[in-house]
Amino acid sequence: MKSMTFGPWYHMIKRGDFLKGGFFMALNGIDVSQYQGNVDWNQVKGAGIAFAMLRGGYGKNNVDPYFHQNASACQKLGIPFGIYWFSYAYNAQMAAQEAEYCAALAKQYKVTWPLAYDLEYDTVRYAAQQGITIGKALATTMTAAFCDKVKASGYIPMYYSNLDYYRTMFDTERLPYDLWFAQYASAASVSDMAMWQYTSTGSVPGISGNCDRNYSYKDYGKGTVSPEPAPSVPDIYTVQSGDTLSGIALRFGTTVSSLAKINGISDPDVIYPGQVLRLSGSPVSGQTIYTVKAGDTLSKIAADFGTSYQTLAQLNGILSPDLIYPGQKLSIPSGSSTSISYYTIRPGDTLSGIALRFGTTVSRLQSLNNISDPDKIYAGTKIRIN
Known part of the structure; x- marks a missing residue:
C-alpha cells in the first residue's frame, strides 16, 4: 500500500469517516468487471481488501456477465461493495434510466457502498456517433440526473x-455528490474526492492479471439512506444546454404532456437554452400559436398581433428578445389582434403588382412569406399581405 499523507484530509472528516488511533486512514479497495474474469473472493478478502466497486453494467440495461457472481460472493463473505x-x-433521461437499472441490481443485494455514474471518453465517442456532442453542460446535467435518481x-x-x-466536463458546483477520482500518480491533484483510483495495474491475490486499486477516505457503513421527501417543485425552470422536455419532466416529477400544455409547446422536441418554463399551474387559455419564420423579429411579431415584444418575451419564457428561431412556436396572448389579410396569387400576377395594389412593398411581402426571389411566385399560392 502506498504511503499516505493524512494532514490534507482532516477537513473532510465527517460523522461516519474511518478513524483509527485518532488519525484518518484510507480504506483499501478494488473495482472489477467482466475483464477480471473469475475472482477468488476468499483470497481477495484475505489480502486485506476492505471494499469493492463492482461494475453493474453499461448502457441500456446490459448487465455485466460477472456482476451477480461477484455480488453474491462479496455478500456471502461480508465484503462491502458498491456498484x-x-x-x-446522451441525454438526462437516458442517464436517469441507467440509474434505475443500477438501483434495480442493488435491490437484489445488501449494497453498502455508493452507486456510481461512470462517464468516460467512450461515452462521448458513442454520443458523437449519434450526432450528439457531450460538453460540460450536458455531462453535468446527465451526471446530476443519474445521481438524483440514485438518491431518490x-x-x-x-x-x-x-x-x-474533472477540469473540462463537470461543473462541480452543480454536483454535490461524492467524487470517485481517477489519477494514476503518487499523489492526487484534487482534494475533494471521497475515493481515489490510484492505479489500473494493481495486483491482488485471487485476481488474474491487473485490476484497479482504490483508496476510500470514507467508510460508508451500511451505506443506504432513506429516500428523502421529494423536494417542492419550483414555479419555473430555465432550460439548460442539453436539456430535453422529457428529462425536465422526469427531474421534477411531472409529464411531457403537462409541461407542453402549460407552456403552449406544440413540439416537445423543440426547446431552447435560456427558455423559461412554467412547471405547474393551469394552461393559459385563449392563446394563438404562431410559428416563427425566417426573418421574423419579436418586435415585428408583436406589432403584427397588436401586443408588445416584452409581453411575448414574458409569456414564452424568452430571456433575450433578440434570440428567436425559425420553427419556434410562440404563444400570442388572448385579446391581441391584427387585421391579417391574405391573397391568392392569380395567373399574370407579379409581386410588385400585388404590393402596389395593397399599399405595401415587395420587401415586406417577401419577409412575411419567406420569398427569396420576388420574380418567382406561382398562381394558386396563398400569401400574407400584412
Missing part, C-alpha cells in the same frame, strides 16, 4: 472522473 454503471447516455432510490450517489474530465 458502478458505465454510461452510454435510497442509495448514496457518486460520480467517477479522471483529471481531464
Whole structure:
C-alpha cells in the first residue's frame, strides 16, 4: 500500500469517516468487471481488501456477465461493495434510466457502498456517433440526473472522473455528490474526492492479471439512506444546454404532456437554452400559436398581433428578445389582434403588382412569406399581405 499523507484530509472528516488511533486512514479497495474474469473472493478478502466497486453494467440495461457472481460472493463473505454503471447516455433521461437499472441490481443485494455514474471518453465517442456532442453542460446535467435518481432510490450517489474530465466536463458546483477520482500518480491533484483510483495495474491475490486499486477516505457503513421527501417543485425552470422536455419532466416529477400544455409547446422536441418554463399551474387559455419564420423579429411579431415584444418575451419564457428561431412556436396572448389579410396569387400576377395594389412593398411581402426571389411566385399560392 502506498504511503499516505493524512494532514490534507482532516477537513473532510465527517460523522461516519474511518478513524483509527485518532488519525484518518484510507480504506483499501478494488473495482472489477467482466475483464477480471473469475475472482477468488476468499483470497481477495484475505489480502486485506476492505471494499469493492463492482461494475453493474453499461448502457441500456446490459448487465455485466460477472456482476451477480461477484455480488453474491462479496455478500456471502461480508465484503462491502458498491456498484458502478458505465454510461452510454446522451441525454438526462437516458442517464436517469441507467440509474434505475443500477438501483434495480442493488435491490437484489445488501449494497453498502455508493452507486456510481461512470462517464468516460467512450461515452462521448458513442454520443458523437449519434450526432450528439457531450460538453460540460450536458455531462453535468446527465451526471446530476443519474445521481438524483440514485438518491431518490435510497442509495448514496457518486460520480467517477479522471483529471481531464474533472477540469473540462463537470461543473462541480452543480454536483454535490461524492467524487470517485481517477489519477494514476503518487499523489492526487484534487482534494475533494471521497475515493481515489490510484492505479489500473494493481495486483491482488485471487485476481488474474491487473485490476484497479482504490483508496476510500470514507467508510460508508451500511451505506443506504432513506429516500428523502421529494423536494417542492419550483414555479419555473430555465432550460439548460442539453436539456430535453422529457428529462425536465422526469427531474421534477411531472409529464411531457403537462409541461407542453402549460407552456403552449406544440413540439416537445423543440426547446431552447435560456427558455423559461412554467412547471405547474393551469394552461393559459385563449392563446394563438404562431410559428416563427425566417426573418421574423419579436418586435415585428408583436406589432403584427397588436401586443408588445416584452409581453411575448414574458409569456414564452424568452430571456433575450433578440434570440428567436425559425420553427419556434410562440404563444400570442388572448385579446391581441391584427387585421391579417391574405391573397391568392392569380395567373399574370407579379409581386410588385400585388404590393402596389395593397399599399405595401415587395420587401415586406417577401419577409412575411419567406420569398427569396420576388420574380418567382406561382398562381394558386396563398400569401400574407400584412
